[in-house]
Amino acid sequence: xxxxxxxxxxxxxxxxxxxxxxxxxxxxxxxxxxxxxxxxxxxxxxxxxxxxxxxxxxxxxxx
Numbered sequence: 001x002x003x004x005x006x007x008x009x010x011x012x013x014x015x016x017x018x019x020x021x022x023x024x025x026x027x028x029x030x031x032x033x034x035x036x037x038x039x040x041x042x043x044x045x046x047x048x049x050x051x052x053x054x055x056x057x058x059x060x061x062x063x
Contacts, residue, residue: 005045005046005047006036006038006043006044006045006046007043007044007045007046007049008041008042008043009023009024009027009041009042009043009044012032012033012044012049015049015053016049016053027042032044032052033048033049033051033052033053034048034052
């Protein structure tokens with residue numbers, strides 16, 4: 001797996017435009033993207049982040 005495909009918790013929070021604290025809460029409540037622990041650090045694969053983000057999209061009614 002290429003290193004560039006792993007995002008740190010801070011990178012994921014930044015891309016999602018939430019605080020690191022909020023992202024930690026999402027992860028602990030299993031409401032966030034699938035995470036991977038490596039040496040005690042939390043990472044998220046870019047494809048898992050993008051899938052999670054797409055699943056959060058809300059369709060808006062065209063008026």
